[in-house]
Amino acid sequence: MDRRVVITGMGIWSCLGKNLAEVRDSLYEGRSGIGIEKARLEYGYQSALTGIVEVPNLKGVLHRRLRVGLSEEAEFAYMAAKEAFGNANIDDDFLKSNEVGIIFGNDSSAKPVIEAAKIMDEKHDSALLGSGLIFQSMNSTVNMNLSTIFHLRGVNFTVSAACASGSHSIGLGYMLIKNGLQDMVLCGGAQEVNYYSMATFDALSAFSKSMDEPKKASRPFDKDRDGLIPSGGAAALVLEDYESAVKRGANIVAEVCGYGFSSNGGGISEPSDNGSVIAMTRALNDAGLSVDDVDYINAHATSTQQGDMYEAIALDRMFRSEHALISSTKSMTGHECWMAGASEIVYSALMMNNDFVAPNINFEHPDEYSEHLNLALETKECKLDKILSNSFGFGGTNSALVIKKV
Template identity: 65%
Template sequence: MKERRVVITGMGIYSCIGLNLAEVKESLFAGRSGIQFDEKRKAFGYRSCLTGMVEMPNLKADLSRRQRVSLGEEAAYAYVATKEALQNAKIDQDFLDSNEVGVIYGNDSTAKSVIESVDKIREKKDTTLVGSGAIFKAMNSTVTMNLSTIFRLTGINFTVSAACASGSHAIGMGYQLIKAGLQDCVICGGAQEINELAMGSFDGLGVFSMNTEDPTKASRPFDAARDGLVPSGGAATLIIESYEAAVKRGAPILAEIIGYGFSSNGEHISTPNVDGPSTAMKKALEQAQLAPEKVDYVNAHATSTPVGDANEAKAIASVFGSHKPYVSSTKSMTGHECWMAGASEVIYSMLMMQNEFLAPNINIEEPDESAAELNLVKKTLNKKIDVFLSNSFGFGGTNSALIVKRID
């Protein structure tokens, strides 16, 4: 069977730099940070109290009590992002009811829902008081199980658990299934809860920025003075379809996914290397049958950690050589959205492609030695993008790279 083309037909986003596509586009163009100081973390014992923050959506008008009782924080964010993505793709419930649509979403932990359930049992000494929705909120697959039942989906249904590459691998898996002819349409994305219960052990590793004087300047990927990442979250959803299926239903075709590369570092559990990311990017280029010089822009994974940013800069330089595509890390504005990041950063890059600009890597005063070799975007540029590559890497050495091409 001939491999099929895979296109993006819809997007939805719920982010600390905007609660929908229009708001996020404006923030990206303006180089506006969504980072703030969270007083609750200070009282909780955090060393670093910085975070990207979003409000919990009120879904009473959208969902029944029975549906809401199973929705934890990250699943609620994912519902909002998916609702926008389906509208963006011009897909209604009638279409979902009469077609096999799947869901693959990235989510690698669920802290708040688990802790709240256990605390209630400890207090009451009675498991029956924990509530009927507790188990569905607490599982790592909470997002896919909730989205599949709310939207009555009948296709592929599973969660990708791959640290900070989860959202990217979810898109990659959906892409491969459609390419192989096993699905026509898949809802893909990533979600991350934002609360003090979810990030405590991460804070304890000492990898968060301590720059509390100006939270908006704390996340500074590739800058020589960076001192750590800033956690964040929300949800991002993409609707991906086979080109034939999209044309058949008259869908808005936004772009085409042409490559997905992956690898594992096979070394330290938390310290990234150069070879793993390089391999993922090379595999993506190979699958896309694309020469490196055809890539206009790289949305870097760069989280604002000393070792991670430097090694990614070296990897990008090794893959692209004398061709220096524009590079920026949108995490300079959003912080590190963890399990969501691989999906949201494709959407950020898509918004740049659609609106013909490159969002800046804010907070760069002086690039470090490795980053100095890159063509870093320090201020918003009006620029047409035909092809972009988005990097996502995670704990355990998991790496993912996606390549997306404009369709005119």
């Protein structure tokens, strides 16, 4: 089988906004969601910069029995999934009477692990841990909670592939539907933002220390970039067989038409232009497209020296002199880590359906690698029919997705 796969619903909870409308406006206005969390410095961080993501209050929204096992990232994912199903016009009756799968990209949760360890260190009694911390701390925390809350009975597993996780989740959902194994899959990515979760990342000195102007700290492709800014939240997308979507009269947001992947096979934190090129080429080949078909590229670029350099080399190799505009929405969001590959498909689809390209803000000085890139440095109003989105992660995992207008 070779079925078409479409997006019929989206949801987002991020530092750019708590719903699709808020996020669309932030993207169009080039508005940064990055700020300072002073508690990080008190805890011992080198940098207090982070995406400012509100933690939702689910009291009165979900029964306590359903809330107790939710980690922070699962709370974000619940809000995104709730919006995505609503956006897709899918209610509880539909979910109970149809097989819907779930594949989410996320890491295990640091906060419940640390909280449990503190209780054990102080009280030496596991009976005091309660029943919720185990379900909050497992790597499958998002899937197990959302499948229970939404009565999902299809495929159900977690993708943990570092900062390409959210993208791979969409790619795998796309493949399952394309090959007739599922008709509908909720895909997405989620990332906690509490300061417990990022301390070991901060230890690598990978974070920007430009704390005097937080909103200018994330500078993808800029010569003066000094590191990424951690961020998070959740993004959810309803992927569906095209015929199924048409039959039920669903609003089709975009078509997922290409998925490419590769592994660099080098150092654990070493990026690769060759690996990036392979993933992008496979995605375009899968979509039956050439480089001159692409209208916009949502770059992975996180604002690190090495990562941006190698992606710029890869993009230049493939797209020099082509018309595709390029920007990294991480200039506004910071690096949403395990969530990023999914949220950036949401961001890209919002641009596609509202006829604009969001800017790569804070780019002032090109370096020798970025100077040839066709970067959108301000909001560009234009028609977008085909979009490529890149996601690369530690361990050399690379993912590229292609979406197109239907």
